[in-house]
Amino acid sequence: METALTNESDLRSSMEILIAEDNEATSRLIDKTLVRAGFRPARASTGAETIEIIMRNPETLVLLDYRLPDMTAKQIIYQLGQTHSVAPFIVMTGEGDERIAVEMMKLGARDYVIKDGDFLEFLPQVVKRVTTQLATEAELRQTRAKLKDSERILLSLLSNLHGMAYRGHIDDERKMSFVSEGSIELIGYGPSDLTGERSISYIDLIHRNDRDMVLSIIRSAVKQLCPFQITYRLQCVNGYEKWVLEKGDGIFSPEGEFLAVEGFITDITDRKKAEEEIRRKNDELLATQNELRDINMHLEGKVRERTIQIERMLKQKEDFISQLAHDLRSPLTPLVALVPMLGKGPEHARDGEILDVIGRNVQYMKNLVEKTVQLAAINSSKVELNIRKVNFSKVLADVIRRKSHNFSERSITIKNKIDRKIIIPADDLLIMEVLDNLISNAVKFMPPEGGTLTFDAQLDDKFSTISVRDSGIGLTGEQASRIFEEFYKVDESRHELGSAGLGLAICSRIMKKHGGKIWVESEGLGKGTTFYLSFPVCVDQAEEFVLSVEQALGIRREGSSMFVGKGGP
Amino acid sequence: MEIRTIIVIGASTGGPQTLSLVIARLPVLDASVLIVQHMPKYINESIVRRLAELSRMKVKLGENGEWLENGTIYVAPSDVHMKLQNNRTIELAAGEKINYVRPAIDVTMKSIQRSSGINTIGVVLTGMGSDGTKGIRHIKSLGGATIAQNEDSCVIYGMPKAAVSTGMVDFILSPEEIGDKITELVNCPISALA
Amino acid sequence: MRRRVMIVDDEPSIRFTVQVVLKTAGFDVIPIESGKRCIEELAKGFKGVILMDVMMQQMNGWDTVKEINSRGLAEGNIISMLTAKEFPDADMEKLTESVINYMKKPFEPRDLIANVEEYCRWLEGPQSGIGQQSEIIN
DSSP states (O other): OOOOOOOHHHHHHHSOEEEEOSOHHHHHHHHHHHHHTTOOEEEEOSHHHHHHHHHHOTTOEEEEESBOSSOBHHHHHHHHHHTTOOOOEEEEEOTTOHHHHHHHHHTTOSEEEEOSTTHHHHHHHHHHHHHHHHHHHHHHHHHHHHHHHHHHHHHHHHHHSSSEEEEEOOSTTOOEEEEOTHHHHHHSOOHHHHBSTTOOOHHHHBOGGGHHHHHHHHHHHHHTTOOEEEEEEEEOTTSOEEEEEEEEEEEEOTTOOEEEEEEEEEEOHHHHHHHHHHHHHHHHHHHHHHHHHHHHHHHHHHHHHHHHHHHHHHHHHHHHHHHHHHHHHHHHHHHHHHGGGTTOSGGGGGHHHHHHHHHHHHHHHHHHHHHHHHHHHHHSSOOOOOEEEEEHHHHHHHHHHHTHHHHHHHTEEEEEOOOTTOEEEEEHHHHHHHHHHHHHHHHHTSOTTOEEEEEEEEEOSSOEEEEEEEOSOOOOHHHHHHTTSTTOOSSTTGGGGTOOSOHHHHHHHHHHHTTOEEEEEEOSTTSOEEEEEEESSOGGGHHHHHHHHHHHHTOOOOSSOOOOSSOOO | OOOEEEEEEEEOTTHHHHHHHHHHTOOSOSSEEEEEEOOOGGGHHHHHHHHHHHOSSEEEEOOTTOBOOTTEEEEOOTTSEEEEETTTEEEEEOOOOBTTBSSOHHHHHHTOOOOTTEEEEEEEOSBSSOTTHHHHHHHHHTTOEEEEEOGGGOSSBSHHHHHHTTTOOSEEEOHHHHHHHHHHHHHSOHHHHO | OOOEEEEEOSOHHHHHHHHHHHHHTTOEEEEEOSHHHHHHHHHTTOOSEEEEOSOOSSSOHHHHHHHHHHTTOOTTOEEEEEESOSSOOGGGGGGGGGOSEEEESSOOHHHHHHHHHHHHHHHOOGGGSOOOHHHHOO
């Protein structure tokens, strides 16, 4: 045992020595001897005196004569023993009393001295030896006390920590040799349940799926002489699962032999739960972000669509205006250039001709303006459709009569094959407009020798379709695909014939307003053209259509016009 | 040191009548005027003649090797590019059409070399396309003055528009104003006003 | 020297108008209704001012100019476009040197007359009497 021993002499001087000897001379001799050896003894001559001094100073080393006048050494020891003040003593006996000396040794004497001739010579040695022994013992006692104190503090700390400290083996059961009080809070079992003979195997407390992992990590850490840290699940007494964090290290003997693992286990269930919660919230957040991004993209898509739509509409408007301006320039030219010429100069004689030309161009411009206004009106969303029961055949006959001069000049025959019984609910004025335009077109594109224009009708349960077939010059594929465009003139240069290029655009609009369609077919140039108009109701439903609209609007028809909501294609 | 002024006027469709208006405004200038007009060959002489009628200055078709003189207008002949050598001598160079034309305004303007001895004025009049744009940039880089015809008076506002879009045109004017501005600048060059 | 003007336009009103206006100013006006007919007249030896409409059926004004060039019929003529189109198409740039002007419809009669007068002056040779005055006027 290594202790930082202080100077031997200090020890000696701090040690009390009592010479309990009734022989005055001997006592003095012993005293002298000891003083010479560096001690400072006290003296007593009776048992009572001895007891008294020792009671006061229990640390005193007593050189005890075996027989004192009032008591034997034995008696003195007994008495001291009862009051727990057992002082260390060295017994002194007379010559030949070895038997007594041995007996006293049995009673706890540190040593014995036989008062023979040269005992004084050996006495200091003996005393020194004993005092040293005593000092060592004292030191040992101190150290033990400190150790005990440390242990106490440690245990106290351990019992206050949230977690379980342990020392154990790395066998398949993970047998524990020490477990702190924290095990109760952690697992629900106390140290006594987890250590000792009939202890619960710690391994059994670990979640089935984690056992192998835990053992293998600990064993490999021990093998590599490094500490370990494991997160795993425990099964508690009440059946709940806990997440724990175990930190530990192997401890080895100075020779490197594995002794045990020591470590600390804490409950991290809350932390784990919190982590889980964060992860979940994170996922939710991510999902929400993704949703937002999708919505954003969708919105952007919509905005892009709408912007394209708007730009297209604006461009259409621009094109319309530009085209209109252009188309007005040509007829304006004769006006601007010729009006100043009227009534002047050498060409005065041609005034009549000039007025003719001017007149024709003015008519053309008038036509253009009218059709433009008509188109704009039809394009606007507030349109009054005067729905009547239109007898198609009759309306057609009226239109033909009005335009008869166009045909007679051109030797054109009209065939009206539409059944007189066919009734179509429509706006009769607009329908006349459509027929007017179709007939004008057909006449325009008749060859000079004339031809035939045939009107017919076909009905199915969904549509009433009117067809207008001519034996005229026909259309190419490109012409057919563009013919309903605003300002499109199949024959670009034929302004003189009064075509504004808007007629069919207007027809298209009118048909759309009625919820119907108009389209054209031609087998090619020279093979004639057929226009088709389809209205989306059949004959039988004519009355129903009118009535249902009335009902929808809660309006009673009073004979003239009836508003049909916001008509629109 | 003698400082000379070189003026290059470029024009295309609608140019001749515009040139008439501009040239008629000019007095005898202390400068050499080079005119590049995109036109068919067979009216070269006619244009020269017409401008000569209107102008107080001498008007002629540029000739190869000709020395530039003040108070004279040189009209670029068709089918060649008219360049300047050392800012002094006319060179009629063969070459590919540039911007579909020959003579090209850019070629003439860009042939002017940097020199402290000359002032330059570049003018772009009516026409299609963008001939003259690079020339205007070049003249500006020489520290010269640049003029473009305004949209209202243009038959076709193509070339002047392209020139203006460089941001390097000093004045945008009508033909009469252009004539006056040229006169002003010859007497008071821009660089002198800096 | 007679001053001859050809008006090439498929619209009768335009042909009529130009005729009336220019005849007043003493020009000889030949009305032509298509690019094809224009080429025919040039081949027959027409020399003078040509006013060319752009938008014509079959052969438009620009194509007619190209055809005139390729047949070498341009010499002795001055061509000005006369059109309702605001701005020439981009690929018309190639014909810059072939066309002296781009007149727009509608036009004031006096502007038409002035322009055609100018074109005629350019067509006239020195023998017209308007000589090298420049040297004198210095």
